[in-house]
Amino acid sequence: MATISDVAKLAGLSVSTVSRVINDSPHVSPKKRALAKEAMDQLGYVPLPAARQLRGSSSKSLAVVVPRIVNPFFSYLIDSIERTLISADFNTIIVQTFGNKDQELGALELLKKQQVDGVILCSIENQWSVIKEYLKYGKIVLANEYLKDLPIPMIYANQYEGLKSGTEYLLKQGFSKIAYATGRKKLSIAPLGSDFDSDRFNGFQDALQEAKLSFNSNWLFYDAHTEEDGNKILMEILKMTDKPDAIIAGSDEVAAGIVESARNNGVSVPSQLGVLGIDDQPMASKLNIPLSTIKQPVNEMGIKAAQLMIAELNGEGERNTTPLELKVISRQSA
Amino acid sequence: MATISDVAKLAGLSVSTVSRVINDSPHVSPKKRALAKEAMDQLGYVPLPAARQLRGSSSKSLAVVVPRIVNPFFSYLIDSIERTLISADFNTIIVQTFGNKDQELGALELLKKQQVDGVILCSIENQWSVIKEYLKYGKIVLANEYLKDLPIPMIYANQYEGLKSGTEYLLKQGFSKIAYATGRKKLSIAPLGSDFDSDRFNGFQDALQEAKLSFNSNWLFYDAHTEEDGNKILMEILKMTDKPDAIIAGSDEVAAGIVESARNNGVSVPSQLGVLGIDDQPMASKLNIPLSTIKQPVNEMGIKAAQLMIAELNGEGERNTTPLELKVISRQSA
DNA sequence: ATAATTTATGAAATCGATACCAAATATATT
DNA sequence: AATATATTTGGTATCGATTTCATAAATTAT
Known part of the structure; x- marks a missing residue:
């Protein structure tokens, strides 16, 4: 695997300059910028996220936690969340809990491990008292389920x-x-x-x-x-x-x-x-x-959940969302 | 966030010793081992995956690539893959391509970025000639779809x-x-x-x-x-x-x-x-x-795909799997 | 009791990136 | 032309872990 120093060497530049090119920082002459870029794609270079993260950059990833994806309600919810997140340039990590407390905790641990910037919980297995400890490490948004008087954004249906x-x-x-x-x-x-x-x-x-x-x-x-x-x-x-x-x-x-x-x-x-x-x-x-x-207003809920998370990450947290409305669909069984 | 040095300081030990405790390495006295452990959970310490990865450890994560999870065929396939992977202590990262070549490439890039050890492709959007370049960086297994004479494990139905x-x-x-x-x-x-x-x-x-x-x-x-x-x-x-x-x-x-x-x-x-x-x-x-x-033998296919990947990662790669059989289910529409 | 091993421990290099700082170069001001 | 200011550039410390190496302590063998 090519590293930034390989690129620097090939381009005859310093790693600092290459790093500036990678991050579109100013103060790089057009000539050297071109040189660096050329070396980068000659080597098929991609910056290693692990190394960047270590320097404190955000993961640009979010976890979406559901009981099971084979449940259409949740797969459609994820679908709508993920589409919204993609357009905001976030990665979606889908976590299935299978109704298991520990799996949910595992998703929350992703925050501590800085694997994700936030977690969208579409179901709650653990007590709030244990979940809230993870607010120290990242953002949490509740979708579909809700708990009263929580200091986090929530979107749910009425x-x-x-x-x-x-x-x-x-x-x-x-x-x-x-x-x-x-x-x-x-x-x-x-x-x-x-x-x-x-x-x-x-x-x-x-x-x-x-x-x-x-x-x-x-x-x-x-x-x-x-x-x-x-x-x-x-x-x-x-x-x-x-x-x-x-x-x-x-x-x-x-x-x-x-x-x-x-x-x-x-x-x-x-x-x-x-x-x-x-x-x-x-x-x-x-x-x-x-x-x-x-x-259930699945699609709207997914979109809103994603938007709430994005806003939260931008520090424009919104606490008071109006619940979405359910709607009776009359067919033949009743 | 507590780091390994915080733990070391609190326990009155060196980081080396703490690292040994974390990784269950030998050559640590029971006393100090206990000391380290105590400090670790007093601080709620979890090793940062990014830092470990930088030192070259495996991610213990695998990507599963499907077109869309709202398609029940794929959500059930994922379900069965993930259940199998969990029991082998692997994380599953679900990637939806939405039928998009670039999204598939993105999943493959995870290999290069060392985010995952392997990719299970349940659909193919790109040409093999572009996919095969990623074999340099990790394992690839084909499930459901197949291409002839490829040097990678494949499982599919007849x-x-x-x-x-x-x-x-x-x-x-x-x-x-x-x-x-x-x-x-x-x-x-x-x-x-x-x-x-x-x-x-x-x-x-x-x-x-x-x-x-x-x-x-x-x-x-x-x-x-x-x-x-x-x-x-x-x-x-x-x-x-x-x-x-x-x-x-x-x-x-x-x-x-x-x-x-x-x-x-x-x-x-x-x-x-x-x-x-x-x-x-x-x-x-x-x-x-x-x-x-x-x-379609979805469940068997998922299990086998996961097993093939695990074997591949253990260097016991299997190239010749027998295709699974489909079965006609007679109901009322024909 | 002394030498030879084995076990326990910590200091420091390392992974691949970023960012601060200082030096070098170019441009603007007087 | 001399000085001040701005832009480029590279060297190096740093993030948080692991791992090698050297050293110290404990154990075993002679």
């Missing part, structure tokens, strides 16, 4: 309003016994929390309340993520004596599983069971019964 | 046999006027080439020939990638006087588009038009008309 509209949509369609499936683990979801999942649930509950309807807590399903989970949920519903007439699934995948099992068990959708997804993934419209769903 | 079986399947189902859509640009596909696309086409042609059927070149559609392309293809078929009775689409996306437009235009699938996809993406089974398709 899950409360989204679920409220979604629920109201179901009510308007004539459904009244609405079940609810969440990705959250079976813990206290009831107390008015202030996170992603609670917001959704609160929006759902408030819409119900405004319609003077009560919620049967048997119709609450936890830990639902995959299509299989959806299958199981339908089987459980079948066993109930007091059955819901509609269900809001935590994601399109779960909704797809419910619809699938419904078909296999002779439950007609939406007449016997309305199914409303969340996300609006590409497959939603293609299902056997095209899925009505609450669309 | 597209020829896959398409041959797929075509035979269609014939057995009673179809005989089979159209073909390829992702390739409209160039000469006819001469027996030796790449991905040609293999597929040759398998298709040979199956036809063995059945003594001829191929109508009007039934060849180029540059088909998206669902929209699928829509267009169906519209074109509608206009034909001599219509095909089945079509092999270059991917499930294209197939989904064809099926969708068929429904919208009153063409019944599969009775009026059989549609066979390729890939077996998750959505394939969920379509309105569940898609018959030729399944």
